[in-house]
Amino acid sequence: MAIAGDPIRMEAIEGKGRALVSARPLRAGEVVLRESPILLYSALPFISAKKPRASYCYHCFRVINSQQVTTACGASSSHFFCSPNCLSAAQASSHPPWVCQALDGLQGCPSFHIQNEELQIQVKFLIAAYSLAIRSPSEFQILLSLQGEACDCSSRQEVEFLHSVVVSVCPNVAGLVGSGLELTASLLAKDKLNAFGLMEPFGGERSVRAYGLYPKASFFNHDCLPNVCRFDYVDGGCGAGNTDILIRVIHDVPQGRELCVSYFPVNERYAVRQKRLLEDYGFSCECDRCKVEAGWSEDEDVDGEMEEEEVGDEEMEDDDDLLDDEQMYGDEKGGSNDFPHAYFFVRYMCDKEICGGTLAPLPPSGDGHSSNVMECNVCGNLKPDDQPGSSSV
Numbered sequence: 001m002a003i004a005g006d007p008i009r010m011e012a013i014e015g016k017g018r019a020l021v022s023a024r025p026l027r028a029g030e031v032v033l034r035e036s037p038i039l040l041y042s043a044l045p046f047i048s049a050k051k052p053r054a055s056y057c058y059h060c061f062r063v064i065n066s067q068q069v070t071t072a073c074g075a076s077s078s079h080f081f082c083s084p085n086c087l088s089a090a091q092a093s094s095h096p097p098w099v100c101q102a103l104d105g106l107q108g109c110p111s112f113h114i115q116n117e118e119l120q121i122q123v124k125f126l127i128a129a130y131s132l133a134i135r136s137p138s139e140f141q142i143l144l145s146l147q148g149e150a151c152d153c154s155s156r157q158e159v160e161f162l163h164s165v166v167v168s169v170c171p172n173v174a175g176l177v178g179s180g181l182e183l184t185a186s187l188l189a190k191d192k193l194n195a196f197g198l199m200e201p202f203g204g205e206r207s208v209r210a211y212g213l214y215p216k217a218s219f220f221n222h223d224c225l226p227n228v229c230r231f232d233y234v235d236g237g238c239g240a241g242n243t244d245i246l247i248r249v250i251h252d253v254p255q256g257r258e259l260c261v262s263y264f265p266v267n268e269r270y271a272v273r274q275k276r277l278l279e280d281y282g283f284s285c286e287c288d289r290c291k292v293e294a295g296w297s298e299d300e301d302v303d304g305e306m307e308e309e310e311v312g313d314e315e316m317e318d319d320d321d322l323l324d325d326e327q328m329y330g331d332e333k334g335g336s337n338d339f340p341h342a343y344f345f346v347r348y349m350c351d352k353e354i355c356g357g358t359l360a361p362l363p364p365s366g367d368g369h370s371s372n373v374m375e376c377n378v379c380g381n382l383k384p385d386d387q388p389g390s391s392s393v
């Protein structure tokens with residue numbers, strides 16, 4: 001039987017801020033949220049040292065194949081669209097003439113390209129955010145209501161640089177009420193804490209095609225053993241909705257339980273997870289898994305120091321940062337003490353090499369029957385569930 005009623009509600013949880021909680025028992029595979037972004041921007045830098053990936057439509061972010069006829073927004077513009085519909089939708093929303101000119105201006109500005117790729121992408125975010133402020137003040141207010149304050153930005157120097165770049169290529173931003181360094185810093189913090197990466201189809205490496213800000217999905221807190229995970233299907237279907245994010249339940253969840261995603265691949269080591277959560281999200285994780293793994297000596301270097309490697313969704317992980325088989329699945333002596341961690345890895349982690357994705361069952365059928373097919377949220381691999389019917393942790 002299909003289950004009626006809103007599956008999630010928001011609550012405040014001490015030490016975590018706003019959180020999303022199951023409003024009723026949830027079934028494995030259920031989609032608890034499907035949401036369109038209020039803001040979307042390309043994850044491709046203007047100039048990159050890496051081999052260029054595929055070309056994308058500047059509006060819907062679908063791949064443009066080499067035989068496809070494309071439409072540009074101007075004779076000399078470097079922004080291509082997969083159809084006249086996408087071009088006109090973009091010009092009426094995220095890509096008005098001043099945004100096009102600003103991006104083209106940056107494309108041809110050599111002094112800007114010497115800065116790192118991350119800064120180039122942050123400029124794209126800021127232009128998209130200020131464009132939202134001009135086009136839709138109400139949605140801009142929603143963006144401002146998300147977690148993240150100016151003080152959450154790690155480098156004041158970078159904020160000053162990014163602000164000066166944006167103001168120089170977007171003269172109308174300087175005239176916006178309330179705009180200034182503080183607003184730019186606050187926007188960057190909101191992006192850092194809340195943006196979801198829309199993933200490239202998996203081709204041996206995890207990489208992000210575009211970033212999106214999704215207001216409700218932004219309320220999911222982190223847990224190192226998540227009970228929900230995100231899916232996106234950017235190249236799927238036709239028409240609008242391909243940049244929606246879907247949040248699916250990994251295993252059955254009782255009513256009143258906090259619903260958490262993992263902010264990065266679940267097979268990161270304890271020390272790397274803690275470092276990343278503190279540096280990028282400003283908190284120390286005290287989830288059940290971290291409490292267990294805090295006692296593991298393998299997570300420290302020989303000299304007891306935390307590992308240095310910074311990891312990102314778009315980068316391959318260093319092998320040393322990832323858990324090895326024994327750590328994930330347990331050894332003969334102590335593995336069972338770490339339940340349900342080992343169980344989670346066996347059942348819900350994609351076994352494709354390097355993928356690091358999480359598996360969730362396909363949505364239950366219309367008559368409420370759970371699916372016995374698991375889907376990976378990174379590589380899209382489908383595999384039969386080895387233990388259909390036993391879907392709780």
Ligand SMILES: C[S@@+](CC[C@H](N)C(=O)[O-])C[C@H]1O[C@@H](n2cnc3c(N)ncnc32)[C@H](O)[C@@H]1O
Nearest residue numbers: 015016017018147193218219220221222281283
């Ligand atoms: C995407 S937001 C999640 C929603 C946020 N709690 C809010 O009130 O809007 C990310 C922020 O939530 C908080 N957060 C997420 N997971 C947490 C956790 N497990 N423990 C403590 N704080 C957490 C951190 O402040 C983090 O920077």
